Amino acid sequence: MTTNAHADPVTQEIVANALASIADEMATTIFRTAHSTVVRDGMDFSAALCDARGETVAQAVSVPFHLGSLPVAMEKLLARYGDELRPGDVYVMNDPFDGGIHLQDVFVFKPVFSGETLVGFAATTAHHGDVGGRLPGSSACDNTEIFQEGIRLPWLRLYAEGEPVEDVFKIISANVRIPRMTLGDLGAQVAACSVAERSLLALVERYGVERLQALMGALVEHTERLVRSEIASWPDGSASFVDYLDSDGIERVDVPIHVTVTIAGDEVIADFSESSPMVRGALNSTRSFIQAVVYQAIRAALSVEVPNTSGAFRPITVVTRPGTIAEVVMPGASSMRGVTGFRAFDAVNGALAQLIPDRIAAAGEGGNTLAIFGAERPTGERFVYYELVTGTWGATPEGDGNDGLANPCSVAANIPVEVAESEYPILVERYGLVPDTGGAGRYRGGLAIERAWRCLTDDTSLIVRSDRRAHPPYGLHGGRPGAPSLNVLRRPDGSEEELPSMFSTTIGAGEVFYHRIAGGGGYGDPLERDPAAVAADVAQEKVSVRAALEEYGVVLRPDGSVDEEATREERNARTS
């Protein structure tokens, strides 16, 4: 059957485009109709299509971490309901022990039927701003078991043959802080699934169920071939790398993320067995999430464009050990495991950089920082303001890191200041780039971003997940690390206190929380950087005159132009 479809590359390309287009329609629907800032402005959601076997055949531009986690979620759904799926059903799940990746990421899947025949699934994942639990926003680094982290939904029917399962809606409503927001986002996910259903059935009408299945299968195989052929072009070898988290979620302690990456023929193996045991706080990752991280790192290293299907994962094996930070077991807390994923990504890249150096960038900021403000408005109504400070990039083998761009594992957008201030009692005092924070190198790392919020309500819960204070983002091949992150609380009397990378606390009106995310690492020897590029950075006030000299050995004249002669002497003196 699949051979047949493969023989028709034209139809295959047509169907691949159609499926990608459907996934995009789904994403647009979520984006435009969602209610929480984290979804509609932060764009922390994903939309995908799967075939009847559960293989992912298309994904929209949304969070890469989600795509890699789909196969396990789908596997669990099929194991539980595989024989009972009915037209009009919609399923919901957020349980990390039933295929989820932490309680905030709610999966909504809809099986699509043509008559009585299963055609495939519309699959969405969205990061919900609050799912109940101990603190507003649900996620907190110092949660120590899953029961503190919110409502836990194993795979359940949200709609049964088109009818809402009211009991499930009632339980959800009763367990979250802002039901309208949660139900609004769920509604957006369900709507996206319906959009996909309509369009997928149009494809069925054109190609028939059987042919469409064959074409979808062929697309997955095509993806696998693309990935295998590229991995085969990489040199065989094995390399290890260890990167660290600043904290176990509760106190300052080095938490190692260790990986050994092996390239063997057309396959890659990533082994996390030597990583830290599970930690006390909420940084423990599911195995599926670590798999997603590795998939993303390998995908990002490919030079070819590859369709977003699960075929890309087949040549990749991920090894984890239960009871480690890379494979949480009951009742471990996992709500803030995002940072563990980001660090695992950095670790995999650190290993890959030794094997395929011209494909791997220096470390970026280390992942989005979360700052979650929760309190009561003057009207008595509760609010949860879920702020994402999104990242900046490490320098690549070809050029400078982007100044201010979401981590390669994420596509989170920043939340506009005017949106934040219109909707929440908060005042953003500052938002910008910080000079001299990008790791020096032949190519410079992206600059750090700073953002400061003045709290306007008393008794405000503030939960922060940041990192890279003790272990700044690494540079590669002689490039320097980026500047470390920084958290500061400024009180109304002007006194300041430095805060740790991860904490939860209570602040009051008039207090200002300042966060600076880490800068990106540099690539290559800074003394090899084109002096004109350094001068341009100085002109742009991204690098100071002092740093130009100290870090790059570039001497500038008072008018900002490069003193070639003096620069040559300076650089020669340092290299000899």
Added chain:
Amino acid sequence: MSYRLGVDIGGTFTDATLVDEATGEVCIAKVSTTPSDPSVGFLLAMERLLAEAGVAGRDLRYLAHATTVATNAIIEGKLARTAFVTTDGFRDLLEIQRQVRSALYNVHFEKPRPLVPRHRCFGVRERLGPDGSVLRELDEEHVRDVAASLRAEDVEAVAVCLLHAYVNDAHERRVGEILAEELPGVEISLSSSVAPEFREYLRASTTVINAGVQPVVLRYLESIEDRLADRGVDAELLVMQSAGGVYTATAAKRRPVYMVESGPAAGVIAAAQLGRALGQPDVISFDMGGTTAKVSLVQDGEPTVTKDFQVGSAAQAGIGGSSFSGYPVRTPVVDLVEIGAGGGSIAWIDTGGKLRVGPRSAGADPGPVCYRRGGAEPTITDANLVLGRLSPTNFLGGEIELDVEGARAAIEERCAKPLGLDVVEAARGIVEIANAAMGNALHLVSVQRGHDPRRFVLVAFGGAGPAHANALARDAEINTVLVPRSPGIFSATGLLVTDLHHEYTTTVLAPLAEVTRERLDELFAPLEDAGRRDLEREGTAPEDVSTVRQLDLRYVGQSFELTVASADPETAADLFHAEHDRAYGFSAPGEPIELVSVRVRAVGRIPKPVPKPLEAGPLPAPTGSRPVHFTEAGGYVETAVYERSALPAGARFEGPAIVEEYDSTTVVHPGFWVEVDTYGNLLLRRMV
């Protein structure tokens, strides 16, 4: 004697069309665009037409223009030396942008370069709250210090965008006044005037583009106006806006950001007007040129308009991923989906052994292989030639003879062999993949937005549109394709059939339930007054002015608005629920609605020329026949070829058939028949 002239400057060609207002007689001209100074091509096209028709410059009563000058300035980085002034603490808004990327897995992605370099971005000490209250007074001395820095930087334009200026423009206006005093001769754009809407980066980006293209557009329009004056043309120059209406050159010089999609809009307007004239107000416009295809939906004679446009986004082979790769513009823009599928789009095999088409294009130079200008990579045009759809000897009126063997060899070598297909299968594949991508675009503007394409007429134009439209219609189950006369320059005719438009808006951000009809009247009144004033100052008679009231609404908690045309809160709520249901497949009538902004479109009516009917007559004999490949016919079939100019009104014939004219070829598939209507349009209809 009075005439109307439309001039449309595109990337490759400058098209002009001249209409005799009394008779409806049309003359057209096509000259090469002159990129170094596009006004040269403008003049050349105009003079050629005037000479041909024996018309003097003073006989032109109406002169409208579509141009890519603003867009090109942005894409090519040729903006004026622009500075950006914002609230202290936020100078990096243009650097940071929204922090998202269009390429999910590309770690070599480079985000769009900020349009203003960081050292020309300044914060001034002041601060407003979200309700417009002053949290920190404007420090005027600081503004003067900034002005001194701007002077030292020798800037030509300044964009001012202060936080929350959409609710209270007092600080921005004062900053504008001080800068005007301190920097005479420098163009200043205020966000509260250009795009008074919330979300600071979107507003800032719009304002910066306005400021940055302003000196460029100013020089350009003045140069054209001078040349027109030299030739005795005293009609006022009008410019097509991105949303479809025209505005005067004077207004365009103030708000050039409104014309970034001038050219594409003209095409959609032309399709809308043609549909209205033929009693078919619901059309889908399909414009396929050398590098891209554009699809847009027109309902009830009105183009759909969006405010989520990004200028400078790279074209994509398929749908999706095109957002976040350019610079956002929050002015109304005709809502079209543009993909990298044009006659010059290149076919290639990826490393996984799959046939792909676009988005890379051979463009006009070297162009397709068959143009014999050194192109080596096969394109859609080459595939059409191999399939017999294009004539090797009658292309552009025979000006160039197309190289069939070259096209065949390129497809054989680069597509067919690696796939193990024969050359015809590969050529068919190239065309079908392109058609499917365009079909997705059509799906996106129709089905995805809640419209059933089957009740629309497909209006096909652009050099390549008529060759592909029938297949698109067949696949989307559209019953009628309309191919206007001179499809290659059809966009230019859109310039002759539009009205003067001005847009006005105020951000409100209030629960709709708390807004009374009286309050709405108060909000609309100043906008309508401004519209009337502006139009009348531009010479529109009061009786020709009309205004349309619109509300931007969303459910409380959402971030995206839908626009409904109403001035009554209750009606508006009903319309909003219905529109939400249509657009997204669901609505929530119990949920509270938020009024985000009110907008007014002021329209100054311009009389439309009456098209000249074509003489009726019997169907002439075909000019020839050749084998043309149709998949549904199982391969090549001997197909009649007609010369378009020889077809009289009322002529009818059945597909398969080919209709050739100077700048385009219409392909009629088996199962469709053709009728030439009173005005010479080809109507391709499905046979029952």
